[in-house]
Amino acid sequence: MKLPDLPVRSVLPDVLSALDAHGTAVLVAPPGTGKTTLVPLALMSGDGRVVVAEPRRLAARAAAGRMAAILGEPVGETVGYAVRGDRKVSSRTRVEVVTSGLLVRRVQGDPELPGVSTILLDECHERHLDADLLLALLLDVRAGLREDLRLLATSATVASGRLASLLGDAPVIEASARTYPVSTAYLPPARGERAEAAVARAVRTALSEGDGDVLAFLPGAGEIARTSGFLHLSNVDVLPLHGRLTATQQDDALRPRDRRRVVLATAVAESSLTVPGVRAVVDSGLARVPRVDHRRGLPGLATVRVSAAVAAQRAGRAGREAPGRVYRCWAEHEQGTLPAYPEPEIRTAELARLALELACWSTPDGTGLAWWDPPGEGALAAGRALLATLGATSSDGTVTARGRRMADLGLHPRLARALLDGAEAVGARNAAEVVALLDTGGKLTDVDAELRRLRGANDDAARRWNREVQRLAKLVTGSGRPDPALIVALAHPERLARRRPGGEPVYLMAGGTAAELPPGSGLDSEWLAVAEATRDPGRVHGTIRLAAAADEQLATRAAPTSETDEITWADGDVVARHVKKLGAITLSSRPLKNPNVHDALVAGLKAEGLGLLKWTADGTRLRERMAFLHRTLGAPWPAVDDKSLLSDVDSWLDLSGIRRRADLANLNAGTALKALLPWPAASKMDELAPDRLEVPSGSHVRVDYGGDQPVLAVKLQETFGWTETPSLSGVPVVLHLLSPAGRPAAITADLASFWTGGYPSVRADLRGRYPKHPWPEDPATAVPTRHTRRRA
Structure with missing residues (x-):
């Protein structure tokens, strides 16, 4: 040979x-x-x-x-x-x-x-x-x-x-390749110009500047179709080359012709295929790579910039048979910002299928295998959780017989589950039609309408869909009546959705996300089985892109329901009910008799604060005095700030007999707070942090403990003769010295300094306004008084 x-x-x-x-x-x-x-x-x-x-x-x-x-x-x-x-x-x-x-x-x-x-x-x-x-x-x-x-x-x-x-x-x-020199030109898109238009412009330039065929790289089939629409060339054949084409169409693109060709290709032509006759390469600089497609909940593709290694491989295609030229559709200064190599799929892709293969290999977490790059722990854990939900694995990660059957189908586990269970319920052909649609996506919002369109169409997409339906139908057996909604729900049980009350087309999905139907969807049903949904930035709700009308009976058939007693704090009060739910969707609810609402009450206090309780003036003052002593002396005086009190509610608050918010409002917090007083130290509380202080005039004035230091607001004349600032538990009291009318005249925590320094100016200001009150020159030796000089 x-x-x-x-x-x-x-x-x-x-x-x-x-x-x-x-x-x-x-x-x-x-x-x-x-x-x-x-x-x-x-x-x-x-x-x-x-x-x-x-x-x-x-x-x-x-x-x-x-x-x-x-x-x-x-x-x-x-x-x-x-x-x-x-x-x-x-x-x-x-x-x-x-x-x-x-x-x-x-x-x-x-x-x-x-x-x-x-x-x-x-x-x-x-x-x-x-x-x-x-x-x-x-x-x-x-x-x-x-x-x-x-x-x-x-x-x-x-x-x-x-x-x-x-x-x-x-x-x-x-092995070294025999290559010819390749020159490089950079033709970035003009402002506002689409990538497809820029590629088409570069293709025309390549055709005009040299001989031979042109190979243009674009990220996907959609971009190839749009670029082809921009190219109306005489005497030049424009041919697509991508994985969705039939075998005949692919072979046609690879076969040399008598006329010049422009081959518009995806990444399939980067390394593993040879396109003969190429003298020029046009590179869009874009590639389609695997990412999680949140719209469909399945592995999908995202458009990213190519790596430097990929750009070099693409350029090399122009120098296989003769000197060539590459036209790069980006600015030359951007070349240095390209990543060196493509990111491995195992780091970015959805890993449910990989998780199933590992379970079949008896190593669910992939340990014991020699990896080029190991799978990400988070993505693999998410894939394993999905497998357990679908019944493909047991609780310990071991693959089940059902899981092995799903793996044999070669589909994503979601679609494999839908095909297997759907075939038994509605028939092999009916299930295969919907699964093939879910795998490729549709144009219309209504699944039934999209299936009718595909059955009657004769375009490439419809033919691909029909071939896939035939293939899938052969993999399973079953008979029954068509029910697309059931197949959709089997693939995406977390996307079963029920319309919210109010008349608007907004649905709550079982997974907890709200989404709305777009105008003109043609769907009007209380229940939907949602196949695709998007969430645009800044929008309150997601948008349903592909769904089928359903009902509650179908929903409970496709997804598990749960019944539980819910005792929560919601909408500002205790809610106690027995509920039946499908995910986040409540199917039915009834009130509970004699529920234990303790935890809900605590949750309410933590959510809305201690203001839910009854705080009298005495209760507030007790809390402030205790806080002062904790701040000043520490143990055994407890912290009584909100965070501390809420961290252990049961240590001071008796919630027995309390049922709802109104009961909390009648619960005296000051009385309850006494449970935290540290006996026997609390016996000296009136000495350490007295409620009132006696001033030189004989008055007993209330101390304010609401700030960082205790404050005593007292009329100035009542402090005559006080030469030393009072202190409580070693902390000087801040004196707010008031005018005869009760307005602040001075603030001091050092009386001796005030009498000699600040008092003269205060005296000069106030004696004219309040002439009937005493204003001695030497307040330190004057007689304190609560009255004017002359009394009637």
């Missing part, structure tokens, strides 16, 4: 020798070197089947087709492939190309992988979640069951040290 003269051919002997000697190896080779097509054919020399794991279905099919063409055979003979819903292999197949996810399922089914001698893990640098999991499982298999299983990992980047370490310090072989 003569292999094409591609750069990787020169290192094939080194690859084979490394595998023979070590059983593992890492091959670093840039795109275009032939690593995906020539290496598997070279590995056929040994016994057993060679399995090539590709991260994408399109790449798997394309790789198998190119290898079969090299051998001059149709696909399915020596070289075959298997992807979801499509398989071409035979008993003569020696090299089989599969997706990473499908190979994970095979390893789960039979970890010994009988008949397989070598596995090639292609494009490891892309760090897809299924690929990282597959690597971890295969390393476990090789360590415990198949020491003879050869593993070859390939990468387009030189950051291979960690990969080689995982493979047991595997040898690293590098």
Whole structure:
């Protein structure tokens, strides 16, 4: 067998020798070197089947087709492939190309992988979640069951040290690509210009400035369609290339033509596919990466800036066959701000499917496996919690028989649950139709209306939906009447929603979120099974994007209900009732007889404060005096601030017989507070913090303990003869010296200084206004009085 003269051919002997000697190896080779097509054919020399794991279905099919063409055979003979819903292999197949996810399922089914001698893990640098999991499982298999299983990992980047370490310090072989120089131009979008328009403008520039085909990178199928709409070119074919296309459409985009081509591609063309004839690359600078899709509650995709490594790979596509040019749709100064490498999916993606695979591998938390990067604890814990809710795992994380069946379906656990249970309830076809819709999303808000549209349409989306329905229906059995709402509810029981009273289209979902129907939705039902919902910043409620009309009977069939006694403090009073609930939705309620409301009362006091109690003037003064003594002397005098009193209500407040807010308002807090008085020290309270102080005039004036220091407000004439400032428990009393009319004339905590320093000016001011009152020149020796000089 003569292999094409591609750069990787020169290192094939080194690859084979490394595998023979070590059983593992890492091959670093840039795109275009032939690593995906020539290496598997070279590995056929040994016994057993060679399995090539590709991260994408399109790449798997394309790789198998190119290898079969090299051998001059149709696909399915020596070289075959298997992807979801499509398989071409035979008993003569020696090299089989599969997706990473499908190979994970095979390893789960039979970890010994009988008949397989070598596995090639292609494009490891892309760090897809299924690929990282597959690597971890295969390393476990090789360590415990198949020491003879050869593993070859390939990468387009030189950051291979960690990969080689995982493979047991595997040898690293590098192949260099024959590349041509690529010049770079930066064409950032104009102010307000959409990315698609900027890409279309760059494509026209590329066509005008050079020969050959143009390969443009965009984040997704939607952007590709919009960019195509901007390009009305004569004598140039504009072709899409992405994973949603049919096999025929994908092959058409990869096939050279007599006319010039513009291929609008997603990330599938970055490394694992070769698009011949390309002389120019247009890079939008954007990529679609896995993130949690909160709208659908399923794994989704988000648009982010590409990394520097990805930008370099994309640019390299222009220099495969001749000198080329790359047009980058961002400003040149932004190049230095790009992240070095893509973020691994295992750090950012929703991990429910990974959690299910780990449970099937008998390591629910992933311990014991060698990870390139371990899964995040929080995301994995959330995935494990969901599995338990769906019945896929038991309380200890062990996979159930139902969980294994869900994993075999190859769907997200939510959708697998909906398909399995839904098929039994409404029939396989009916369940498959709704699950396929939930997996891809719809255009209309009403699930029933969207299903009618898909059944009657003949566009690409409808055809893809129909193919997926047929595939899913074959996986399950069952018969029954159609009921889309039940299938939606089985996938998202926490999104069952009931309309709030008041007539507005606002619904409370079982998970506790409020959402409203958009105008013109066509839905008018008390209950909804919500499939998709969004929450825009600044809006009070979420927006329901896809839902089906439901009822309470369906809701209680799809989701568990609970009955409990609720005794709470709500809306300013004790609420005691027996309720039946579906999540946050109350289905029924009745009052409780003779409930124990103690905890609710305490919660009310903590929520609204001690002002709920009856505070008399005496009670307030007692609290202030106790606070002063605690602040001044400390133990045994207790703290009586709000926080301290509320932290242990039962230590001083007897709530027996109290039923509601009105009862609290009649509860004398001052009387209750006496329970905290520290006897026998409390016997000296009137000495340490007296309620009143006797002043030189003989009056007994009340002390104010409400501030940081005790305050005595007394008429100035009554303090004549007082030469020393009084103190309480070692704290000087602040004297508020009043005029005869009771207005403040001076404030002092040092009487001796006031008599000599401040008094003369006060005397001069007040003696003219109050001539009948005594204003002696020497107040320290004067006779104090409560009266004027002359009395009638």
